[in-house]
Amino acid sequence: MSTVTTNGITLDLDDIQAGALYERPSPYVGVYLLLRIRDRADGRDLVRRLHRLANPAGSADTPDNTSITVAFTYHGLKALGVPQESLDSFVPEFREGMAARAAILGDTGESSPEHWEEPLGSSDVHVAVVVLSSDAAQLREAAEKARQAHAQLPGIDLIWRQDCYQLATGRTSFGFKDGIGQPSVEGTGRPSMNPRQQPLKAGEIILGYPDETGELPPMPTPDVLGRNGTYVVFRKLHTKVAAYRSYLRAKAADRADEDLLGAKMVGRWQSGAPLALAPETDDPELGADPRRNNDFTFADDPRGFKCPVGSHARRANPRDALDEDGSVDVRLHRMIRRGTSYGPILPDDVTEDDGADRGIIFVFAGAHLKRQFEFVKTQWLNDGIFIGAPLESDPLVGARQDPGSFTIAQRPIRRRLQDMPPFVITRGGEYCFAPSLSALRWLAELDT
Amino acid sequence: MTTQDDGAATQPGLMVGPTSEFSLFFRVKPDQGQSLRAALLDLQNTPGYRPGDYGMAIKTIHEARFVLFDEDTRLAFITSFDGPWDAYMEDFFTSGPTIALFDLIFQHVEGYEGLPDVAAVKAFVLGAEQTAAAYARNYGGTVKEIRKAQRVADAFQQVLDHPQAAEALEHPALQPLLDEAAD
Ligand code: HEM
Numbered sequence: 001m002s003t004v005t006t007n008g009i010t011l012d013l014d015d016i017q018a019g020a021l022y023e024r025p026s027p028y029v030g031v032y033l034l035l036r037i038r039d040r041a042d043g044r045d046l047v048r049r050l051h052r053l054a055n056p057a058g059s060a061d062t063p064d065n066t067s068i069t070v071a072f073t074y075h076g077l078k079a080l081g082v083p084q085e086s087l088d089s090f091v092p093e094f095r096e097g098m099a100a101r102a103a104i105l106g107d108t109g110e111s112s113p114e115h116w117e118e119p120l121g122s123s124d125v126h127v128a129v130v131v132l133s134s135d136a137a138q139l140r141e142a143a144e145k146a147r148q149a150h151a152q153l154p155g156i157d158l159i160w161r162q163d164c165y166q167l168a169t170g171r172t173s174f175g176f177k178d179g180i181g182q183p184s185v186e187g188t189g190r191p192s193m194n195p196r197q198q199p200l201k202a203g204e205i206i207l208g209y210p211d212e213t214g215e216l217p218p219m220p221t222p223d224v225l226g227r228n229g230t231y232v233v234f235r236k237l238h239t240k241v242a243a244y245r246s247y248l249r250a251k252a253a254d255r256a257d258e259d260l261l262g263a264k265m266v267g268r269w270q271s272g273a274p275l276a277l278a279p280e281t282d283d284p285e286l287g288a289d290p291r292r293n294n295d296f297t298f299a300d301d302p303r304g305f306k307c308p309v310g311s312h313a314r315r316a317n318p319r320d321a322l323d324e325d326g327s328v329d330v331r332l333h334r335m336i337r338r339g340t341s342y343g344p345i346l347p348d349d350v351t352e353d354d355g356a357d358r359g360i361i362f363v364f365a366g367a368h369l370k371r372q373f374e375f376v377k378t379q380w381l382n383d384g385i386f387i388g389a390p391l392e393s394d395p396l397v398g399a400r401q402d403p404g405s406f407t408i409a410q411r412p413i414r415r416r417l418q419d420m421p422p423f424v425i426t427r428g429g430e431y432c433f434a435p436s437l438s439a440l441r442w443l444a445e446l447d448t
Numbered sequence: 449m450t451t452q453d454d455g456a457a458t459q460p461g462l463m464v465g466p467t468s469e470f471s472l473f474f475r476v477k478p479d480q481g482q483s484l485r486a487a488l489l490d491l492q493n494t495p496g497y498r499p500g501d502y503g504m505a506i507k508t509i510h511e512a513r514f515v516l517f518d519e520d521t522r523l524a525f526i527t528s529f530d531g532p533w534d535a536y537m538e539d540f541f542t543s544g545p546t547i548a549l550f551d552l553i554f555q556h557v558e559g560y561e562g563l564p565d566v567a568a569v570k571a572f573v574l575g576a577e578q579t580a581a582a583y584a585r586n587y588g589g590t591v592k593e594i595r596k597a598q599r600v601a602d603a604f605q606q607v608l609d610h611p612q613a614a615e616a617l618e619h620p621a622l623q624p625l626l627d628e629a630a631d
Contacts (some may be wrong), residue, residue, distance in 0.1 A: 213542050215567050326506040326546060327529070329539045371538050378535070385466040385531050386508075388592025 009202050009209060011187035013058030015228040015436040016206060019069025019130060020336065020365040021057045021188050023179065027168040028065070029139050030132035030340055031161060032234070032361060033146060034119070034430075037079040037126045039155020044080060046156050048444035049149035050129065053142075056437055057188070066133035066142045070440065071232045071432035073097065076126030081448040082225070089220040090433070093369040094231060097121070098429045105374065106382040106399025111426035117236065119159050120428025128234065128432050130363075132340075162236065164340035164361050170272065172341045173239040173358045174396070174423075175262070177272035180293055181317050183334040194294040197319070200334055206230050207367050212331045217367040220433075225443075228436030233364035233373050235429035237397070241346045242353040244396075244423045249351060251417055261417070264408045265395040267313030274313075279306035299323075304409040309387045312396040315380045322386065333380070335372045338363035359424070369431060397424045460574075461533040462583040466590050467510065468533050469583045472525040472576040474557035481520025484556035488514050491553065505545045508591055514553065523557055530590040541570050604628070 013021075037043035053068045072080070074095050078087060093101060099113040099121030107113065113121040129146050133139035150156040170177040184192035184199040187209070192199055203211030207219045208227035219226035252258040259282065263269045269278060271287030276296040278286055286292055298314060298321040301307060307314050314321065322328045343358030366372040379385070382399045384392040393399065395406040400422050408415040435443065461468040476484055491514070496503040504512065512527040529536075541547060547569065554560040559575070561568045589597070607613055608629055617626045 213538060213566055325508055326504075326543060327508045327531075327536055327539060329542045332538050332542065371535075375535055379531060385590055388590050388596065390466040390590060390593075 009187040011057075011202055011206065011209070012228055012436075013188075014056045015438055016057045016230075017069050017434050017437065018055040018057040018059070018067050019132075019338070020205065020230045020232070020434055021185065022190070023182065023338070024065055024067065024132050024134070024166070026134075026166040026170050026179075028132050028134045028166050028340075029136050030130065030164045030166075031139065031143050032164060033129040033131070033143075033150075033158060034125050034160035035127040035129065035150055036119075036124045036157040036159045037076065037155065038157060039153075040079065040081050042153040042155030043126075044444050044446060045153055046127065046150055047080065047440055050127075050146070051437060051440040051444060053145055053149065054437060054440065066135070066138045067131070068142060068146060069130045069132075069232075069434060071128045071130075071434040072443075073125050073128070073430050073432055075123045077433070077443075079126050080443055081446050082443070083448060086221055086225060089226075091218055091231075091369055093374065094431050094433060096431075097123075098233070098235075098431050101374070101431075105377055107426045108399070109401050110422075111399060113428070116426070116428035117160075120236065120430065124159055125430050128232075128430065162342055162361060164342045166340050167345075171270065172339070172360050173241050173343070173345060174244055174266075175270045176266050176268065177270065177287060178339055178360070179337065180268070180272050180290075181313060182294075182337065185336075193290060196295065196297055200331060203367055204331070204334060204372075205336055205366055211367060212329070222442075225435060225439045227439075229439055230365050230367060230434050231369050231373075232432040232434045233362075233369065233429065234432065235362040236342070236427040237359045237362050238357055238425040238427050239359040240353070240421075240423045240425065241358060242351055243421060245346075246351045247420065247423075261408075264308050265311060265406065267307050267311035275307035275311070276301065297321075305411070308406075308408050310384060310389060310392050310395065310406055312381075312394050315387075315394050316376055318380070318386075325386075328386070332368075332371055333375050334366075335376065336365040338365060357427075359427075362429075365434070395420060398422070399426075460577050460579055462580050463532060464583060464585040465588045466530050467528050467585060468531065469580045470527050470529065470533050471578050471580060472573060473578055474523045474525075474554075474559075474576050476516070476521050476523055477556055477558055480556040481516065484523065484553070485516060485520065487553055487556060488516070491549065494549075505549065506543075510591055523553075528585075530592070537570070537574075541566050541573075 035046070037046070050070045054070050055067045074087065074090065074097055102108065102113050119125055131139060131142045131146055133142060150158060170179055172178045182193055183197070184190055185202055185205050186199045187202045201212050202209035203217050207217055207229050211217050248258045248261050252261050263275055268274050269282035269287060271282050271284040272293050273283040273287035274293060274296050276298060297319045298307065302321070309321065317334065318330055322330060339360045339362050341360055344356050346354065346358065364373045381394040381397055384390050389407065392406060393404055398404065403419040403421055406417045406420055461470045491497055495501060496505060506529065508530040510528040512525070515524040515526065517524065551562065555562065560572055604625065610616070617629060
């Protein structure tokens with residue numbers, strides 16, 4: 001049995017799905033599948049087959065790092081016949097589903113559920129299967145296994161499929177390297193990427209272990225269903241790359257200034273080099289160095305001269321920037337992110353929209369939908385109350401109906417970008433639960 | 449047992465702009481009125497709570513008061529702070545200095561089990577919350593914005609004290625400042 005003990009916490013890695021805990025080495029290719037269960041018996045058969053394919057976090061990686069992760073929506077668990085008492089024991093956000101939370105999350109206007117891609121946000125979405133591999137042939141093989149798992153079952157429909165990838169550079173559609181800032185978790189045996197931050201308590205990410213408050217996260221019942229599971233959020237986010245580039249071009253003095261403005265919006269240069277360590281110019285070596293590119297805090301830059309207080313990465317993880325406030329415990333609002341890209345990359349320099357759909361499939365894993373995903377999205381990205389700028393939202397990903405502004409601290413006078421349109425549109429998404437392997441077995445064996 | 453629709457539970461505290469009101473009401477333990485008064489006096493004398501200090505441990509609170517009433521048999525805690533209360537609830541209960549301070553006061557009120565059981569403290573505080581029936585504010589802005597505004601206003605007064613201020617403010621770009629310079 002493979003377990004790792006740190007600070008007295010022993011994580012049952014053989015029972016936890018690998019997808020929740022471990023990053024896939026880039027580059028990789030992948031596919032997201034959404035399934036609908038029309039027949040309960042077939043649904044359970046499906047879960048039995050998927051259980052055989054899902055990878056525990058404790059198993060050795062295959063050479064091509066192929067992995068399959070399985071998660072369910074509330075409606076999916078219901079379709080499988082999970083008893084009502086147990087359904088009721090899930091947190092309310094999960095039971096409601098992402099579409100019902102749209103007004104809270106800022107998914108309004110163009111991003112509102114009535115414009116979402118079908119069938120996202122509907123009660124037809126029951127099972128999500130994610131297959132990732134560093135090798136296209138292996139992906140096809142694994143995806144074929146997943147396909148067989150459902151295609152032989154007449155009571156199961158494949159209702160959505162999304163191909164995705166991660167480039168070797170780690171860069172996503174806006175041109176920035178993504179997936180750098182990531183908390184390490186006690187008991188996973190993986191070293192911290194940020195030497196300045198203690199690993200998070202396991203219960204921040206996996207149910208059944210104490211979290212940062214010292215309590216067990218609220219866990220659905222029975223125990224076998226909840227323990228070693230985690231909530232997973234996925235969102236298909238369309239990125240308006242041409243609009244973003246034209247906006248920067250219009251506001252910037254020259255090409256170097258365009259790069260600088262982009263970096264100020266994100267908090268990192270395109271290479272991934274953090275502004276906190278490389279405030280003036282990009283430093284690709286720093287960006288590529290995992291030992292250094294996360295080794296910083298904001299305490300020496302309270303006003304944001306290096307990294308604006310309103311930049312995306314500083315909002316999404318303020319590190320020590322809010323410690324003086326006495327009202328926020330940043331460690332309660334961390335998350336594991338597993339984003340991948342979809343759609344063709346817009347060639348460099350193109351500022352005309354080519355009409356193609358491109359963006360990221362944002363994926364969150366964590367034990368607390370509300371105080372992790374929803375908190376970060378609503379309080380830190382969509383709002384600016386916490387930085388004393390209630391009218392500013394995240395320049396890159398903030399939900400805004402009206403054009404927004406973004407303040408860049410600099411001497412002698414601050415720079416303010418005005419009339420900033422939204423650059424990210426929500427195409428849909430779901431709140432899911434990725435159960436443990438023993439819970440998958442339990443689900444397959446239900447006899448309700 | 450949680451039920452299907454408690455996700456729609458109304459959020460505690462009304463908001464005006466970025467700011468929420470938050471009020472807690474407690475019953476004082478029998479014969480503890482006097483010791484509670486003494487504890488509050490101690491609180492009043494701690495740095496940050498001394499009148500004129502303007503330095504409370506929670507930097508996002510506009511003001512806070514403890515009120516003993518009904519012949520010291522009841523206690524109210526009333527405050528306004530920036531952001532929606534329920535989003536910050538967990539933070540409040542895990543951020544050390546505040547909860548330790550409250551611990552000293554809550555000891556004198558009924559139903560308080562004490563630290564370190566954070567979950568019990570949370571349930572206790574939530575049980576004491578009453579949302580206002582009416583709430584208004586006379587200025588907008590977060591504490592952070594108001595502090596910045598005060599610094600800017602002080603700086604402006606310093607500029608006006610400069611012998612060449614009138615001349616310096618002649619530039620057309622400074623017209624909005626000149627409009628504020630006459631009184
Ligand atoms: C299309 C939408 C988005 C894009 C293009 C995007 C892009 C990025 C980039 C380029 C970074 C910096 C690299 C890194 O640290 O990994 C980053 C960091 C981050 N983003 Fe996003 N992001 C998006 C949406 C979101 C959303 C919706 C959330 C959360 C609700 C989020 C949370 C984070 C977090 C937590 C970090 C890490 C910050 C740190 O630890 O320093 N992002 N994102």
